[in-house]
Amino acid sequence: MLGEQSVSASCFAENLGHLIELTGAESAALEKLEGRQRQLRRGAILLREKERGNELFILRKGMMMSYVILDDGSRQILRFMFPGDLLGSALIYRDAPETLCALSDAVVAPFERNLLVPIFDEHPRLAALLLVYNNIQRVALTDRLAALGRTSAKARIAALLLELRNRLRRADSSVTNGFALGLTQEEIGDATGLTSVHVNRMLRQLEQEGMIARESGRVTLLDENSLRREANYVNRYEGLDLGWLPSPR
Amino acid sequence: MLGEQSVSASCFAENLGHLIELTGAESAALEKLEGRQRQLRRGAILLREKERGNELFILRKGMMMSYVILDDGSRQILRFMFPGDLLGSALIYRDAPETLCALSDAVVAPFERNLLVPIFDEHPRLAALLLVYNNIQRVALTDRLAALGRTSAKARIAALLLELRNRLRRADSSVTNGFALGLTQEEIGDATGLTSVHVNRMLRQLEQEGMIARESGRVTLLDENSLRREANYVNRYEGLDLGWLPSPR
DNA sequence: CGAGAGATTGACTAGCATCAAATGCTGTGG
DNA sequence: CCACAGCATTTGATGCTAGTCAATCTCTCG
Incomplete structure (x- = not known):
């Protein structure tokens, strides 16, 4: 697709x-x-x-x-x-x-x-933007660090689902609450520090609690607020403040 | 000190x-x-x-x-x-x-x-260096992510000890294998995703295995190779290659 | 000396891992 | 079109790592 x-x-x-x-x-x-x-x-x-x-x-x-x-x-x-x-x-x-x-x-x-x-030499604002881009990634990494260090398996998976949906939507604005996540449960586990077996159980649990629906590789976020509460999730592409950037050249 | x-x-x-x-x-x-x-x-x-x-x-x-x-x-x-x-x-x-x-x-x-x-506008090489500095941090964060996601309590603590010693030494080259870590066991736990109780047990175990020594807040790394093997540790301030940087202005 | 923070230890629990087996899905060749 | 291989998913039984709770000990500092 x-x-x-x-x-x-x-x-x-x-x-x-x-x-x-x-x-x-x-x-x-x-x-x-x-x-x-x-x-x-x-x-x-x-x-x-x-x-x-x-x-x-x-x-x-x-x-x-x-x-x-x-x-x-x-x-x-x-x-x-x-x-x-x-x-x-x-x-x-x-x-x-x-x-x-x-x-x-x-x-x-x-x-x-x-x-x-040449970008650093001729486009200081782009250079600053590269730093900004890197910093967003750095902060997103700290979120995941906190998730792995201090949250439950269910919370980590909820956070991953929210993150994937947001990132997919950022690249393609037609993405809605239902999307093909394109990952095996083993990959989800390797991203969240869990085994595929436990990922399966947690997905099932999220499904039973009505937070998500699943059918053949597609996931639908049914109750985004509950997921967000479960996950402690913050979208790091929001809340930015780039007013200080150098002028374009 | x-x-x-x-x-x-x-x-x-x-x-x-x-x-x-x-x-x-x-x-x-x-x-x-x-x-x-x-x-x-x-x-x-x-x-x-x-x-x-x-x-x-x-x-x-x-x-x-x-x-x-x-x-x-x-x-x-x-x-x-x-x-x-x-x-x-x-x-x-x-x-x-x-x-x-x-x-x-x-x-x-x-x-x-x-x-x-003004740094971005007048010193492109410093701008690039800011990006490099950020990237080192980003990679160090991915190391910790892997530690929290996939390694044992003992390995995480070994990694933390090595990292602290290296960072201290970077700021003050007189630091040796023995140093005051300046952290409570609860803080070590909050950094590694463990409880202070378990941190205590793991420190004791590292001590019994002869990898470290401890006395009143000071730690000495006795067997750095074993620690490094235990921890999967990489010093991210080494192995750099900055040959591409813009010329200074 | 007493108070309070941190370190240490033991008993018990829980969450997630491990092991193993069954089921379902997809693509491929006969 | 079917049979089968190979991978992913699902489920159950059991075990281990690290968490929880609680008591004691130590050290520092007023």
Whole structure:
């Protein structure tokens, strides 16, 4: 279903454009990052942990995730990524700290990290926006940290469902309360620090309590308020205040 | 003990200077952020969650933490902060997403966030360095996420001990394997998602296994390799590759 | 010396993991 | 079109890790 959308010249510009109105010159500068394209099949690994690489990627179509595998073989999913998201840590590390993997068929635009230099040199407001974008991610990570450290299995799953719906909607405004989550229960478990067995039981419980409905991979949020209360959830794309940004150049 | 160190004109410049050699102009630009100073007593709250505020802070002396309190009253500590660290999320949010609290007597330099504008406008390399600094934090958070989601209580505590020692040493190179951790067991628990009771048992176990020694608030890492193996720990201030940064201006 | 905070210890419980088996779903080849 | 393989989901039985509750001990500081 994601395959048929029209895709703009720069998904990243469109994403950042949700935060603040970009100038033509700024959009043009961002477009340069998406000159190349690469198709990925569902399950394909774009970059493996500890692999060298100084490319970054903009996700243009589909859904991806990043994860790490620990010594005992268990996996922790760190982030889910949607169209318009910037992927990769080549900005700072020689060797990738996390694996990037496609959850659906996907399209990414790879680019060398030194392509960012002209953005810092010529577009201070975009540079600031990159920092803002990173900070949103950082705060979203702290929310998940609090969820894993201090909330119940049910709360973590409720939070994940809310987060996924919001992120999907951000990338595609036609998304409603019902959506295909595109994750197995094992993946949900690896994101929330649970086993797939327990994920199953908690989903069932949420269903029995009337908070969600499910049918063949699709989930519908029936009672968003209860879910939010259950989950302690905050949408970190709201409540922003970017009044201080430098002027565009 | 932190009280007697000499403090340079800009702690933040000194911190970033560990990443890359700064020019005089760059250091001078950063010094402007630390014009004012404010003393904090141990336990003092600098900024409360959900409070409005468009100031950021540079920590100049002492140790601080950020945390959130969940609906059920439980606390999750998100980060520990040391001299030279930049605190606060006023960069992006109107209302603080986390509480900032002093763990020891401390000194901070508060500054208005729009003081960052000239840095973005005139010092592209510093702007890039801010992004790098943020990314290091983001990756460190993903490490903790993986620890909370997928590792045992003992491993989380081992990881915390290693992290604290490394961060302390970064701020003060005279720190060795023995150090005063300056945290109660309850605080260790709130950082690792455990109860103080269980923290106590795990510390004891690490001690019995000869990995650490303890006496009245001080900890000594006796067997760093075992700890690292136990903890799956990676020092995220190493392995950096900043070769792409814009030229200084 | 007394008060209060933190550390320690023991007994018991609960939430989630583990193990195992059954069921359902999808795509593929005959 | 069916049979089957392979994966995901579902369910039950049981175990273990870490939480809860509560008492005691220690240390510091007025």
